[in-house]
Amino acid sequence: MDYFLDIFLIAIGAALINNFVLYYFVGICPFIGVSRRIDMAVGMGFAVTFVITIAAFLSWTITTFILIPGAPISSFIAGFFISKAEAAHIDLTILSYIVYIFAISSSVQFVEMYVKKFFPVLYKSFGVFLPLITTNCAILFACLVIMSNVAGVENPADAWGLGKALTLAFFGGIGFTIAIVIMSGIREELEFCDIPKSLEGAAISFIVAGILAMAFMGFTGVDSGLKKAMKSKDAALSSKLHILDSESQIPKYLKEAEKIEYLT
Amino acid sequence: MAQDPTSFERFIQGIIPENPVYRQLLGLCPTLAVTNNMKAAMTMAGAVAFVLFGANIVISLIRNLLKPHLRIVIFTLTIATFVTIVDRFLAAYMYSMSKALGPYIPLIIVNCIIIARCEVCASKQSVITAGADAIGQSIGFGLALASIAGVREILGTGMFFGLRVMPLTWPDWVIMVLPPGAFFTLGLLLGTFNLIESKMAKNKNKG
Amino acid sequence: MEKFKNNYIIQAWLVVFLSLCFGSALAGVQLVLSPKIEANKINETLAKVPELILGKEGVKRLAKEGLSLKINPRIIQIKKNNRIISYKVFQAIEKGKVSGWVIKSSGRGYADKIELLIGLNPSLNKISGLFIIEQKETPGLGNKIANLDFRKQFISKNTNTAIIASKTGATSPNEIDAITGATISSRSVCSIVNTAVKDLRSSLKKNQIKPI
Numbered sequence: 001m002d003y004f005l006d007i008f009l010i011a012i013g014a015a016l017i018n019n020f021v022l023y024y025f026v027g028i029c030p031f032i033g034v035s036r037r038i039d040m041a042v043g044m045g046f047a048v049t050f051v052i053t054i055a056a057f058l059s060w061t062i063t064t065f066i067l068i069p070g071a072p073i074s075s076f077i078a079g080f081f082i083s084k085a086e087a088a089h090i091d092l093t094i095l096s097y098i099v100y101i102f103a104i105s106s107s108v109q110f111v112e113m114y115v116k117k118f119f120p121v122l123y124k125s126f127g128v129f130l131p132l133i134t135t136n137c138a139i140l141f142a143c144l145v146i147m148s149n150v151a152g153v154e155n156p157a158d159a160w161g162l163g164k165a166l167t168l169a170f171f172g173g174i175g176f177t178i179a180i181v182i183m184s185g186i187r188e189e190l191e192f193c194d195i196p197k198s199l200e201g202a203a204i205s206f207i208v209a210g211i212l213a214m215a216f217m218g219f220t221g222v223d224s225g226l227k228k229a230m231k232s233k234d235a236a237l238s239s240k241l242h243i244l245d246s247e248s249q250i251p252k253y254l255k256e257a258e259k260i261e262y263l264t
Numbered sequence: 265m266a267q268d269p270t271s272f273e274r275f276i277q278g279i280i281p282e283n284p285v286y287r288q289l290l291g292l293c294p295t296l297a298v299t300n301n302m303k304a305a306m307t308m309a310g311a312v313a314f315v316l317f318g319a320n321i322v323i324s325l326i327r328n329l330l331k332p333h334l335r336i337v338i339f340t341l342t343i344a345t346f347v348t349i350v351d352r353f354l355a356a357y358m359y360s361m362s363k364a365l366g367p368y369i370p371l372i373i374v375n376c377i378i379i380a381r382c383e384v385c386a387s388k389q390s391v392i393t394a395g396a397d398a399i400g401q402s403i404g405f406g407l408a409l410a411s412i413a414g415v416r417e418i419l420g421t422g423m424f425f426g427l428r429v430m431p432l433t434w435p436d437w438v439i440m441v442l443p444p445g446a447f448f449t450l451g452l453l454l455g456t457f458n459l460i461e462s463k464m465a466k467n468k469n470k471g
Numbered sequence: 472m473e474k475f476k477n478n479y480i481i482q483a484w485l486v487v488f489l490s491l492c493f494g495s496a497l498a499g500v501q502l503v504l505s506p507k508i509e510a511n512k513i514n515e516t517l518a519k520v521p522e523l524i525l526g527k528e529g530v531k532r533l534a535k536e537g538l539s540l541k542i543n544p545r546i547i548q549i550k551k552n553n554r555i556i557s558y559k560v561f562q563a564i565e566k567g568k569v570s571g572w573v574i575k576s577s578g579r580g581y582a583d584k585i586e587l588l589i590g591l592n593p594s595l596n597k598i599s600g601l602f603i604i605e606q607k608e609t610p611g612l613g614n615k616i617a618n619l620d621f622r623k624q625f626i627s628k629n630t631n632t633a634i635i636a637s638k639t640g641a642t643s644p645n646e647i648d649a650i651t652g653a654t655i656s657s658r659s660v661c662s663i664v665n666t667a668v669k670d671l672r673s674s675l676k677k678n679q680i681k682p683i
Contacts, residue, residue, distance in 0.1 A: 009579075028296065032289070144370055198456070202289055203452070203455040205451070210444040221582075345496065359508075421610070442609070
């Protein structure tokens with residue numbers, strides 16, 4: 001129950017409350033550049049949603065199995081050269097940015113070839129946008145959020161699973177689609193408006209985007225209300241507490257910190 | 265074909281005539297995201313300047329060895345390395361700032377300014393020209409960030425670099441430091457920039 | 472075939488060479504900077520512990536007497552609704568006696584996650600301090616939860632009853648004044664504090680490290 005509540009809150013958060021474009025400002029370039037016509041905006045939105053989900057899958061897999069300290073693959077390989085205990089501390093997260101950007105660009109290439117060959121209809125609707133989104137910040141941003149929730153957590157038990165990672169990415173893409181489609185609808189109407197000469201083009205688009213961002217601010221706080229409504233049912237269960245172990249799972253750096261004497 | 269611009273021309277061009285934000289509309293993600301206070305904006309400008317300078321120099325040094333179909337891979341590799349270095353450096357020496365900027369530092373990798381400069385200038389011209397170009401573009405980017413962050417911080421909190429500049433009776437326009445304020449400020453400044461430019465062009469035609 | 476393979480490697484030699492150069496550069500950066508980054512991460516919370524337990528005067532007194540607090544950081548896990556929840560807890564020891572506890576906890580606020588530190592007295596029934604590590608609440612309204620005026624209301628509140636943020640002004644001893652226009656943020660802070668204290672009070676008492 002709690003897990004599905006978490007998934008639901010992540011989905012609402014990514015699509016509406018903390019919308020990728022209007023709250024985090026990622027993916028602004030296509031948001032301004034490809035939002036002149038609704039059909040193009042829809043194609044771009046789907047392309048981004050598609051690629052962002054694949055990139056999230058790749059980055060979650062790479063982070064969990066290779067990059068973080070104690071990841072199975074990296075410690076297995078290192079186990080041949082150094083002792084097992086040392087191998088468990090190998091931290092490759094410094095390489096994460098390079099790995100992500102290459103994972104994204106190669107998956108974009110691959111997806112383009114695959115879709116072109118097997119789904120020509122789909123390719124017709126959004127294929128032209130695929131090469132463009134390699135440098136879309138939204139994709140890398142989703143990877144980074146996933147990384148901070150896998151590698152950045154203090155306790156391994158809190159790390160995100162694949163389900164949460166894919167939810168965030170997919171609904172982030174949906175949020176991007178919602179924003180760009182609304183924007184293109186407004187811009188189609190703007191063509192018939194009398195805009196001051198100096199504001200034409202990008203400038204008026206930004207002002208419209210500002211009004212949209214204000215509208216999306218109205219979603220803030222929706223999730224805490226939803227959580228409350230859904231939590232009240234199983235609140236009675238929460239009084240049962242058990243204590244697990246406290247020593248065995250302390251990360252290495254904390255064990256060292258125990259020796260620190262704090263001088264004021 | 266026209267003569268390639270000299271170092272000095274490249275340097276000047278980056279600041280106003282080819283300003284990366286107002287003129288080329290590149291690198292908009294950090295421009296909007298980190299400009300709710302001056303400190304964050306200037307740290308971001310510094311980080312971009314370092315990455316741009318480093319990438320331009322490296323690419324310019326190896327420009328004769330580049331193969332056309334592999335050049336984008338090399339650009340990306342270089343940029344990602346420099347971004348990682350900046351990211352670790354900030355985490356080590358400016359920890360609170362690195363936490364505040366969060367994912368926007370690694371997002372410099374997909375900032376179009378840098379890859380555009382590598383493509384347009386560094387992969388064709390000498391090291392000195394590439395360096396001058398990087399400095400010019402960085403100053404232009406820094407000025408653009410400063411103008412947006414200045415407006416937003418002064419109107420939104422009544423402060424500038426954390427110091428009070430507006431009278432205490434100023435009702436803080438909270439919306440300016442929230443996401444919508446970023447869009448409004450950029451839109452209006454862009455409009456002002458266009459207006460000034462068209463006025464100047466008219467005057468020139470008359471004279 | 473042989474020639475074909477060679478051709479690929481020759482074409483990509485620059486990429487391989489650059490990767491090696493950049494890889495070693497990054498390894499150098501990692502070696503030099505990573506201890507510093509780890510230290511930053513620990514100090515972020517550790518530096519706040521003495522003040523949260525002893526208060527400003529207490530820290531000054533400690534400095535005057537030339538004493539130091541020994542701090543044991545550890546992770547405590549509890550099981551709740553079949554779900555494992557973990558907390559980072561600091562146990563502070565002064566002159567061989569437990570002088571207090573600090574719990575690091577986080578929860579959903581109005582706009583985003585709120586992360587905070589709660590200081591508790593040795594017998595775990597009174598709050599001795601509160602510090603907001605991270606919050607992204609509305610500037611000018613919700614972000615006042617980080618101000619001292621709001622935080623000091625929690626000091627010496629009894630933890631046996633839940634703390635409630637009141638919109639109309641605190642009347643009973645377990646109530647605090649909510650920030651005007653930011654009731655949800657104030658309530659979030661209260662609920663994070665209540666949940667963390669409730670979850671940990673019994674387990675901390677049973678599980679404390681014997682002071683040396």
